Amino acid sequence: MLEIMILSFGGQGGVTAARLLAIAALNEGKFAQAIPQFGAERRGALVRSFLRISDNPIRRHSSVKNPDITAVFSEKILNIADVRAKTVVINSKQPKLENEEVYYVDASSIALELGLISAGWPIVNTAMAGAMAKVLGFNFESLKLAIGEIFSGRLAELNVKAAEKAYGGVKRWNA
């Protein structure tokens, strides 16, 4: 079983990203569980969302404490939270992290280019979900279907594009 923590600021879409990846995992024939941080989903505050992916049914419901993978939706989060995990996926142009495996993608630029902006912020959830899907070894189609379940119309199209760009563009740092 893989345990994943998503660190985001409220409003960036961390909870939705966990949900999208859980649906994508189901499309991959796996079991999955997406847990929003409970009770503190405030705009601008640090939000932890959890994701579990497994080949077998997932029974536990407690929070993820020691993630295998941590996704960081903004570099500013590094100033306020410890990022402990073997693997990190970060929204960055140049990640300064010492973790064993660091993957990075400029999700903010992808979102801005596509006009995925809400109240002045780039909404990076689908781009980050794209990068994470790649790191998880998912087929892009599984994520695309998931996006179609949650978004519709033009918004779905734009979000699929964002996810696709990040899926293709995510890179390993110092590999």
Added chain:
Amino acid sequence: MKKILTGNYAVAEAVKMARTEFIAAYPITPQTTIVERLAEMVERGELSAEFVRVESEHSALAAVYGASAGGLRAFTATSSHGLLYMYEMCWWVANSRLPVVMALVTRTIGPPWNIHTDHTDLLTLRDSGWILAMSENAQEAFDLTLIGFKVAERIDLPFAVGLDGFQVSHTAEVVDIPEQEEIDRFLPERRRDRPFVIEPGNPITVGGLTTNECAMMLRHDMMRDIEKVGDLVRNSGYIRDYDLVEKYRLEDAEYVVVMMGAWCGDAKDAIDILRDEGVQIGMLRLRFVRPFPAKEIAKIDCKKILVVERDSSIGKGGIIATEVKSVADSPVQSVMAGLGGVDVGVEDFVAMFRRFVEGDLGEWWM
């Protein structure tokens, strides 16, 4: 068909597939998304039900009471303070023998203000005459909602489906949804030709002044009828097998834990870890609190039992442990943990169970 659904959306889906005819509810976290979803379904025409918006939980259950007494399949949902606000009506519904189904998303009773899970709210219904079920995950919340209607309508008692606030209500996980035709076969329309249903041409009195003996007979009949729930659940004809309890690695267990709710999943993972170390430990999970599975507990043959519960009776201790002790043959130890939604996970259960087996477990709290 497998879908990723939160526990709350799974309940809403079950209420829709049950072709529920009447819903009244008042929003309260963490229940709100159940009735939000149902309101959307009614608005979109996916569910042909009357959805009545009310100004309080007391009114919500009062409206559901009227609909159910009139023969409709009726549903509401609440949590914690909402349940306490509708508490008087809970007894009206039970003593009027109305087969209402209610989702109870468990939440700590304040103050201090807290929206996280604690089972004490569910257990305030313990003596009322409601059938009380507690699910472990979104799949069970879905299944027990449907089984709830079937059982409630067979014995004319209300049915509460418990699900842990956030841990099940807001956690999205895999739920296997049957076809509508399968549900229709399992749960046909509610029969109106039952006692306790007000029908034109067949007037009855509900809640009138009676003799003392009549009031006593009512409670006697309810006690007798609720004992049929075990057989009804086991033989409900539902697509998955259900029972009042779940037995997990119990057969050769020298040490047995008794628990209910979402954290049982974490406890099962802990049991597997200890089993790998050679510790003979298992679980009897309470899927129902009322009727209390006394026979199943009395049958446990082991060195000792540990009850781990997320509730508290001030001045006595664990509510479930008190009940387990009253019927168990083996010595019973009691631990209250996770009150106020304090996170208790696999590692905590490994440590707790190890100390229990070694005879070194005192109070736990956090």
